[in-house]
Amino acid sequence: MNVISFKEAKCKNCYKCVRTCEVKAITVTNSQAQIMDDKCILCGLCLEACPQNAKTFNSDLNKVKGYLRDNIPTIVSIAPSYLGVLKYKTPGQVITALLKLGFWKVFETAEGAAFVTKEYEKLLEAGTMDNIITTCCPSVNDLIEIYYPTLTKYMAPVVSPMIAHGKILRKKYGKDAKIVFLGPCIAKKREAECDHRTRGYIDAVLNFIELEQWLKEEQINISDLEDTPPENPDPMVNRLYPVSSGIISSVIASQVPSKYRKFYVHGIKNCMELLDSMEKEEVTGSFIEANICTGGCIKGSALNKEGLSRFKVKLDMEETIPKLPVDNKDFFERGNNISFFKPFSDHSHNDPMPTEEEITQILQKIGKIKPEDELNCGACGYSSCREKAIAVHQGKAELTMCIPYMHEKAQSMANIVLETTPNIIILVDSDMKILEFSGTAESYFHMSRAKAVEKYLYELIDHTDFEKVLNTHEPITGKKLEYPDLGIITLQTIVYVSEQNAVLGIIQDITKEEEQKKQSYKVKVDTIEMAQKVINKQMLVAQQIAGLLGETTAETKVTLTKLRDTILNDGMEELSKKC
Known part of the structure; x- marks a missing residue:
C-alpha cells in the first residue's frame, strides 16, 4: 500500500521532490515523478517540497468516521506530542473534543512509551549490544533496514510506543474494539497497517491536521470545552518522548546503571551522517536516540508547522512535564504476558550497478x-x-x-532556427526594445544582433502593429506591408508571447513574388491588348468582305432581273404572233 499517493496531472517536471529526497526513493518515468514504496522511508519531505501538491497522504479519516457511524467501540491512542502542537487551555480539553467526535475512550500513547522505556532499561542493564539505536521512529527503522542493513544488529529489538500501546489496549478490549492512533507522523500508517511484524494492533492512523479539519467541520472549538482527564494512569516523564532527547530523559530518570554513552540525533541528514560513521565503526558503546524529523515528533511530517516553534514546544513541555519515572507499582501489570519484542533485518535492494x-x-x-x-x-x-x-x-x-x-539543447535549436530561417524574426519586449534578431534580419538591416538588441523597434521600422498586438493580445496575420527604405514588400505575422509579455514578428520578404505577379499581370494585359487588335482587324476584314459581297450581290441582282425580264418579254411576243 502506498502511504503517499501521486497526482500525475499536477506533476510539473520540476524534480524538487527528487532533490529533497535524501534516499532517492523517487523515480521519474515519462517526465512524471513516482514514489518507490519499497525504498521510501516516509520522511514526508517530498510532501512539503512539492510546489504543486502533486503528492498527498492517503487518509484513514473516512474509515474512522465509518467506525463511529456503525457504532463500533473506537478507542484513540493519542501521541504525547499533542501537548505541544494542539491549541488548548488545559490538556483535558483535547480529550473532551475527541469524545465529542464520537470516540468511545481516549488514552495517551505515552502509556505505551513507559513500557518501551522499561524494555530499553533491560537492554542498558544487560549491556550485550555494542551500540543501541532506539526504534521508536519508523522512518529511522526503514532507513537502517533498507539503506544501512549492516547496522540492524544495533537496533533495539523493541516495538514503538504506538504498537506497545496498541498491544495493551487490544489485550484489554479485545478484537471487537477499533484502536486508532492519533499523532504527527505519516510513517506510523505503514508501521500499523503494512508491517507484518506489527500489524493487527492499530486499525487506523490519523494525524493532527486531519483532526483539526474534522473539528472544524463539526464546529468544535477545543478551548471552549470542559476538561476531561485521559483514562490511563500518569506516564510521567514518558510524555517527553516526542521532543529531542525525550527518550534519553525517560531512560535517565529510571537511574538504571549502564556503561553506555547517551546522545540523540535528529534530522535525516544527521541520521545518515551518524549511520555512515557507525558503518566505519567510529561510534561504539553508545545509546542513541534517533529521529528522522528535526526536533523530534513535535515537528512531525503530518503537522501544520506554520507558526510552530520546536524550541518553544520543547521548552514548554520540558518545563511542565516532570522528569520522574513511573512509580505506580500497578502501572506495568497490564503488560504482563505481552511481548514487546520486534526483530529487525536486512530489507535492502540490490539495484543493478552499471559498468x-x-x-x-x-x-x-x-x-x-x-x-x-x-x-x-x-x-x-x-x-x-x-x-x-x-x-x-x-x-x-x-x-x-x-x-x-x-x-543548451533548446537554446541550440532556437539558435538554429534564428540563424537558418529565411524570414526576418524580431522579438520585442513591452517597451519595444529588441530582444531577438534573426540572421536574416541582420542581412536586411545591415546590423549585427549585438547592435540590434541595444535598439528599440521604432528605430528600425514602424512599430504600430507590434504595439497594437501588445495591447490587444490579438495576432495580426498575413498583412502585406511595403518598406520603401529597404526596397522590399513583406507579408507579416505578429503574435503576443504571454510568457514573456513580448511580441514576436515574423516578416517574410515577398518582393520577388510581387514582381513576378506584376510581370505576370503585364503579360496578361499585353496578351489581351494583342487579342483585341486581332479581333479589331478581323472585324474590319469582315466588314470589308461584307461590303464587297453586298456590291456584287446587288449587281448580280440587277443583271439577273434584266435577264428575266428580257426572257419574259421575248416569250410574250412569240405567243401573240401565234394567236
Whole structure:
C-alpha cells in the first residue's frame, strides 16, 4: 500500500521532490515523478517540497468516521506530542473534543512509551549490544533496514510506543474494539497497517491536521470545552518522548546503571551522517536516540508547522512535564504476558550497478564527453552527473532530467532556427526594445544582433502593429506591408508571447513574388491588348468582305432581273404572233 499517493496531472517536471529526497526513493518515468514504496522511508519531505501538491497522504479519516457511524467501540491512542502542537487551555480539553467526535475512550500513547522505556532499561542493564539505536521512529527503522542493513544488529529489538500501546489496549478490549492512533507522523500508517511484524494492533492512523479539519467541520472549538482527564494512569516523564532527547530523559530518570554513552540525533541528514560513521565503526558503546524529523515528533511530517516553534514546544513541555519515572507499582501489570519484542533485518535492494563503460555511454548521450562537462549542479536531484547516470541505468531517472543539457539543447535549436530561417524574426519586449534578431534580419538591416538588441523597434521600422498586438493580445496575420527604405514588400505575422509579455514578428520578404505577379499581370494585359487588335482587324476584314459581297450581290441582282425580264418579254411576243 502506498502511504503517499501521486497526482500525475499536477506533476510539473520540476524534480524538487527528487532533490529533497535524501534516499532517492523517487523515480521519474515519462517526465512524471513516482514514489518507490519499497525504498521510501516516509520522511514526508517530498510532501512539503512539492510546489504543486502533486503528492498527498492517503487518509484513514473516512474509515474512522465509518467506525463511529456503525457504532463500533473506537478507542484513540493519542501521541504525547499533542501537548505541544494542539491549541488548548488545559490538556483535558483535547480529550473532551475527541469524545465529542464520537470516540468511545481516549488514552495517551505515552502509556505505551513507559513500557518501551522499561524494555530499553533491560537492554542498558544487560549491556550485550555494542551500540543501541532506539526504534521508536519508523522512518529511522526503514532507513537502517533498507539503506544501512549492516547496522540492524544495533537496533533495539523493541516495538514503538504506538504498537506497545496498541498491544495493551487490544489485550484489554479485545478484537471487537477499533484502536486508532492519533499523532504527527505519516510513517506510523505503514508501521500499523503494512508491517507484518506489527500489524493487527492499530486499525487506523490519523494525524493532527486531519483532526483539526474534522473539528472544524463539526464546529468544535477545543478551548471552549470542559476538561476531561485521559483514562490511563500518569506516564510521567514518558510524555517527553516526542521532543529531542525525550527518550534519553525517560531512560535517565529510571537511574538504571549502564556503561553506555547517551546522545540523540535528529534530522535525516544527521541520521545518515551518524549511520555512515557507525558503518566505519567510529561510534561504539553508545545509546542513541534517533529521529528522522528535526526536533523530534513535535515537528512531525503530518503537522501544520506554520507558526510552530520546536524550541518553544520543547521548552514548554520540558518545563511542565516532570522528569520522574513511573512509580505506580500497578502501572506495568497490564503488560504482563505481552511481548514487546520486534526483530529487525536486512530489507535492502540490490539495484543493478552499471559498468564504467555504461556510465560513460549514458553521460555522452547528454553531452558529458569530458570530465569538465560534468557540472554536478544537482538540478536533477542527484549530487553528481555520475550518480544521475547510475540512476538512469537503474530506471529511476531519465536522460532528459539534465536541465543544463536540455537548456543548451533548446537554446541550440532556437539558435538554429534564428540563424537558418529565411524570414526576418524580431522579438520585442513591452517597451519595444529588441530582444531577438534573426540572421536574416541582420542581412536586411545591415546590423549585427549585438547592435540590434541595444535598439528599440521604432528605430528600425514602424512599430504600430507590434504595439497594437501588445495591447490587444490579438495576432495580426498575413498583412502585406511595403518598406520603401529597404526596397522590399513583406507579408507579416505578429503574435503576443504571454510568457514573456513580448511580441514576436515574423516578416517574410515577398518582393520577388510581387514582381513576378506584376510581370505576370503585364503579360496578361499585353496578351489581351494583342487579342483585341486581332479581333479589331478581323472585324474590319469582315466588314470589308461584307461590303464587297453586298456590291456584287446587288449587281448580280440587277443583271439577273434584266435577264428575266428580257426572257419574259421575248416569250410574250412569240405567243401573240401565234394567236
